[in-house]
Amino acid sequence: MAAGSWSEGELVRRCREGRPEAWREMIRRFTPLAYRLSARMLGAGAEAEDAVQETFSSVHRSFATFDDQRSLAAWISAIAYHAALRRVGRAARPGGAAADPDAAGELRDESEPGPEQRAAALETGAILDEALGRLAVQDRALLALRYREGLSDSEVAEAVGMPVGTVKTRLFRAREKLREWLAPAFEE
């Protein structure tokens, strides 16, 4: 049977046996998820790639502790989320202005673009990126896990280590802010 068609249980069993082909399949399946989450939190580029590498080192090292009852996507998301969050904290510390990762999303230059730049930005999706950049880094992660990766509220809660109620409330507030900031784009 080709590695691509292994069920999650089969993949886990083979990884436990230490089979290199199973680990390659694990990396092939979950690198995009880990990268998207890291990119949403850290911005696309080398920092996000390093966070993904760190994630898989951690997955490899601690695989014996993985509970078969959990979903691999949620477990790997949890490791990727914390790896990226640590990097956000480290990046914020030297300046001292944003030791709290909640505030890290506010660090960007929010100077208002002109009408022409705004029109161009709409075409490229930059307005959304700008709006997401204004959210706290955890909220960006919640949105990515919930809507891009399709995790349920409880899986998202498990991944980020927050109570389900907190996740729901934070998602609601993040959606409200995005609706407000994106209203001009919605109306066009």
Add this chain to the structure above:
Amino acid sequence: MDPRQELDERIEAYLDGTLEGEAARRFERDLVQPEVAAALREALLLREILRSTLPEEAPEGLAERIERELGVAAPERRGAVRESRFPLARAALGGAAWAWRGPLAGWAAGAPVADAAVDGLRPLGRAVRAGAARVGRREGASGPSRWSGWLRAIGLGGGR
């Protein structure tokens, strides 16, 4: 709970398909209210935008880098790394193997050689030529070739 949050959560549950039975039917009846219909449209649009803004794939080469770091890279990939690491040694070994088989020298120099011998040695000759060309290119970048005499001697050029 904030009524806006309550409506937002009903919409999310409806779109996720987790709003069941009577609750789903009640929500659908509420859609006649313009604010509920507008909120549903916005939620759908926001979902669509959020889904489409992140790349489908990780950057090229990232998975391979992770495989190497974890020591699980496929053997052929590890072979490719070895090959790119020791081009000179590989070319020299190829040349030595070729030199051991005398008939190819004549063929490489353009002399007539028995067809059977040439057929058997052609692949080896092609490999040596490729190796020699690579060595020549590399040497050419840094001045006169240390290998040029050897290459000339075996009829593969190098006479610069």
